[in-house]
Amino acid sequence: MSDVADRVKKIVVEHLGVEADKVTDNANFIDDLGADSLDTVELVMAFEEEFNVEIPDDAAETIVTVGDAIKFLEKNAA
């Protein structure tokens, strides 16, 4: 598992208070991890802070699973 994936999963576990083994690449934040729409915005903010990147709204909308977040951040994080 990449370093980015570790950091993403840690944020998701901490923020949503879910078991680490539920946070798989395919896990959908809303459908599988019980996030509400405000949680998804907060997660994006947390990713931005952790990885020191700006995630524009149109990109944020495409981040619906843990894997989406990892992929985006691997590509865009410094």
Added chain:
Amino acid sequence: MFDLSGRKALVTGATGGIGGAIARALHAQGATVTLSGTRRAALDELAASLGERVHVVEANLSDKDSVEALVPAAESAMEGLDILVNNAGVTKDNLFMRMKDDEWDTVLAVNLTAAFRLSRAAVKTMIRRRYGRIVNIGSVVGSTGNPGQGNYAASKAGLIGMTKALAAEVASRNITVNCVAPGFIESPMTDVLNEKQREGILGTIPMGRLGQGGEIASSVVYLASTEAGYVTGHTLHVNGGMAMF
């Protein structure tokens, strides 16, 4: 009750009659306060009279960049932000048919758009800490309307709607958003009324007098307190009975 020790508050329009009273009241309850306004000398004077736990950040709320810099500046000065009071407001009264676009635009920009931008920035930081109090200062005319104040009434009614929408969005994060709607309060804004206007107004107020800034401030203190944690999306009318909802 209503102890605000350790809380960090930003008050816009702090040099005004009502804003100054709000800043004093929050400070008296123990809060650290950032005073914001356009008149540096008046801000410094108020800050000096309060003593400790006070910061000053100048801001012109009709200017987007100035608005967007305000919350980060207050947050960094106080190392946090728990309470935002959107108090700043301007009037540019004119009969509707004569109202100029810039009179409309300025009033909406300062009274409503700035409150939107400041609340957006504040919520981002409050949501992380799972605590926040936003108090918007509306006006009775936002609910009743008033001839010659189409722009002002629209901006204040807009604040009430915005208050309710935001309150619903962030309630689950322990952030409350409420509105205090003053009636006629002794302030520079009402000092411009002539004797006849003043008499006419007093005739509509069951209490038979104008309100004091402190009477608005104490309502703000309540809504900014931990004790008011279950009150959100509300508009508290403080108007001597001139309009009852």
